[in-house]
Amino acid sequence: VIVGLTLSPGPCGAHVRVAVPPRAVRPRGVGLPWGVTIGGSRGAGHVPGRLCDARRMEPRISAIVLAGGRSTRFGADKRAAQVEGRSLLERAIAAVAGVADETLVVIEAEPVAGSAAFPGQERPGRPGGPPDPVAAALAVHPAARLVRDGIPDAGPLAGFLAGAWAARHPRLLVVAGDQPWLVPAVLTLLAGRVAEDGPAALRGLPVPDAARLAARGPDEDAAPLPFAARREPAVVTAERLLGEGARSLRALLHGLAAETVPETAWRALDPAGATLRDVDRPADLPG
Numbered sequence: 001v002i003v004g005l006t007l008s009p010g011p012c013g014a015h016v017r018v019a020v021p022p023r024a025v026r027p028r029g030v031g032l033p034w035g036v037t038i039g040g041s042r043g044a045g046h047v048p049g050r051l052c053d054a055r056r057m058e059p060r061i062s063a064i065v066l067a068g069g070r071s072t073r074f075g076a077d078k079r080a081a082q083v084e085g086r087s088l089l090e091r092a093i094a095a096v097a098g099v100a101d102e103t104l105v106v107i108e109a110e111p112v113a114g115s116a117a118f119p120g121q122e123r124p125g126r127p128g129g130p131p132d133p134v135a136a137a138l139a140v141h142p143a144a145r146l147v148r149d150g151i152p153d154a155g156p157l158a159g160f161l162a163g164a165w166a167a168r169h170p171r172l173l174v175v176a177g178d179q180p181w182l183v184p185a186v187l188t189l190l191a192g193r194v195a196e197d198g199p200a201a202l203r204g205l206p207v208p209d210a211a212r213l214a215a216r217g218p219d220e221d222a223a224p225l226p227f228a229a230r231r232e233p234a235v236v237t238a239e240r241l242l243g244e245g246a247r248s249l250r251a252l253l254h255g256l257a258a259e260t261v262p263e264t265a266w267r268a269l270d271p272a273g274a275t276l277r278d279v280d281r282p283a284d285l286p287g
């Protein structure tokens with residue numbers, strides 16, 4: 001005999017609480033909703049809605065991998081450099097693929113014929129196609145989409161904007177193609193900071209437009225990459241900053257008043273701080 005039944009509607013079906021006498025026996029053939037369990041005098045469970053999928057109920061995430069730098073300090077196209085048998089770019093794509101719903105790889109604008117795209121190289125890759133290291137990484141991750149930077153020599157801010165224009169989802173997760181040690185749990189933490197049900201919303205505060213990782217404590221020392229942002233305000237701010245002549249991602253994060261995730265919070269997931277490491281020179285690669 002059921003003496004009490006409470007349904008609490010949720011975004012994904014309903015939560016159920018059932019009250020029954022301690023010795024009640026459910027008659028044969030009488031079913032309870034899937035997920036309801038009875039222990040002692042009370043039970044609780046969840047009745048999923050049709051096609052219920054918790055991830056579908058959240059705003060989805062587009063990952064942007066910025067991979068269009070000229071590798072000047074490295075001396076060659078560093079996207080081809082290997083760490084543990086995989087290229088830097090391939091490792092960065094793999095890290096975000098498990099966190100985001102789509103992955104966009106942003107590379108340099110199509111170079112003018114005969115110009116040197118990278119030191120010591122006239123034109124890597126096939127004419128009209130991506131450079132060889134990029135093509136190789138996309139072959140391993142065929143779901144990733146290639147995006148060309150539409151504003152040549154305008155810095156990483158223009159590359160970000162190209163990716164944000166192409167993104168399909170309202171949250172953006174932005175990393176560099178030369179960050180081969182990204183920790184997915186840290187990326188998930190970042191993306192959660194700009195979610196409508198994230199920590200700020202739970203505290204009754206406005207959801208921040210962007211979030212980044214504190215590297216040494218103060219906001220001015222926060223690392224620009226990786227970061228997460230809400231797409232709409234990020235696009236508006238990036239367009240305005242580019243029109244004013246800005247080129248850096250730090251300018252974008254400042255314009256968005258990005259929340260800084262304390263080092264103590266993200267270091268719990270990445271004690272070695274590997275997520276912030278990138279490769280600028282050959283000496284940055286493991287020996």
